[in-house]
Amino acid sequence: MTQLPALLLLGGGKMGSALLAGWRTRGVEQVVVIDPDPAATALADGKVTVVTSCAAIPAGFAPAAIILAVKPQLAAEALAPLAGRIGDAVVISIMAGKTIAWLRALCGAEAAVLRAMPNTPAAVRQGVTVVCAGANVRPTQIALAEALLGCVGIVSFIENEALLDPVTAVSGSGPAYVFLLVELLEQAAIAQGIPADLAATLARQTVIGAGALLAASDQPAASLRKAVTSKAGTTEQALAVLMDPIAWPSAVNAAIAAATQRSRELSG
Numbered sequence: 001m002t003q004l005p006a007l008l009l010l011g012g013g014k015m016g017s018a019l020l021a022g023w024r025t026r027g028v029e030q031v032v033v034i035d036p037d038p039a040a041t042a043l044a045d046g047k048v049t050v051v052t053s054c055a056a057i058p059a060g061f062a063p064a065a066i067i068l069a070v071k072p073q074l075a076a077e078a079l080a081p082l083a084g085r086i087g088d089a090v091v092i093s094i095m096a097g098k099t100i101a102w103l104r105a106l107c108g109a110e111a112a113v114l115r116a117m118p119n120t121p122a123a124v125r126q127g128v129t130v131v132c133a134g135a136n137v138r139p140t141q142i143a144l145a146e147a148l149l150g151c152v153g154i155v156s157f158i159e160n161e162a163l164l165d166p167v168t169a170v171s172g173s174g175p176a177y178v179f180l181l182v183e184l185l186e187q188a189a190i191a192q193g194i195p196a197d198l199a200a201t202l203a204r205q206t207v208i209g210a211g212a213l214l215a216a217s218d219q220p221a222a223s224l225r226k227a228v229t230s231k232a233g234t235t236e237q238a239l240a241v242l243m244d245p246i247a248w249p250s251a252v253n254a255a256i257a258a259a260t261q262r263s264r265e266l267s268g
């Protein structure tokens with residue numbers, strides 16, 4: 001597949017526009033974006049048409065894929081006008097919690113539907129997306145989904161849709177946990193007397209640098225951690241606190257379990 005085929009994007013917000021930027025870089029035949037937000041018109045260019053409703057889709061436009069990137073709570077309202085216009089397109093939903101069964105109930109029982117969970121580093125093409133395909137999805141449509149989502153990062157497929165709940169907890173919500181680490185490092189630095197502006201720089205750049213080091217290395221994270229940890233040194237003292245079973249191991253497990261449970265509750 002050299003150039004991506006014609007695509008319909010429902011929702012040109014944070015995730016939708018990140019995907020669109022990735023498709024532009026790859027090269028795409030044509031994209032129609034449906035988004036009622038006036039700010040979305042900024043997404044338009046020679047290849048991208050922005051319309052405010054389904055009724056304004058250009059006549060004869062036949063997308064190979066329809067990507068659903070609206071908030072889950074608006075999904076039923078946003079999808080309803082599309083029913084009957086899906087044709088042979090594969091439907092790819094990135095909406096949290098909306099199951100394949102729910103999507104097929106709206107799109108038609110015969111619709112080819114994939115459900116995907118990306119994350120916000122997609123905006124810098126460093127995302128990770130996990131995809132689950134429903135019945136009726138052809139191999140060429142799976143390849144198209146992989147190409148579309150692969151424009152913004154790594155793509156993995158799973159067969160058990162229920163695993164999308166813990167996936168949401170780990171990688172979908174995960175960037176927030178890393179940002180929280182920056183905040184906590186900054187606060188701890190200030191508590192040790194480091195001036196606030198330097199504390200912010202140290203916390204931020206340490207996470208950016210550690211991420212870049214991880215990206216550049218083929219070593220597991222544990223090896224990189226051990227490489228920083230000298231016997232009886234400062235890192236060892238800190239890690240003894242953090243790695244106490246009742247500290248980070250317990251907190252991270254509890255956090256992921258709570259987010260997984262919330263994802264299950266929101267599913268429909």
Ligand SMILES: NC(=O)c1ccc[n+]([C@@H]2O[C@H](COP(=O)([O-])OP(=O)(O)OC[C@H]3O[C@@H](n4cnc5c(N)ncnc54)[C@H](OP(=O)(O)O)[C@@H]3O)[C@@H](O)[C@H]2O)c1
Pocket residue numbers: 010011012013014015016034035036037040068069070071072074077078094095096117118119120172
């Ligand atoms: N953000 C994340 O970390 C993340 C990660 C994985 C998956 N997701 C999923 O990605 C989806 C989009 O999230 P987001 O953060 O990109 O949300 P967002 O920034 O709010 O974008 C959604 C866009 O859809 C527009 N919209 C509202 N009603 C519409 C309609 N009827 N037809 C077409 N467009 C409509 C919104 O316009 P208005 O602003 O005018 O309402 C907005 O521009 C969600 O389902 C979310 O679960 C998000």
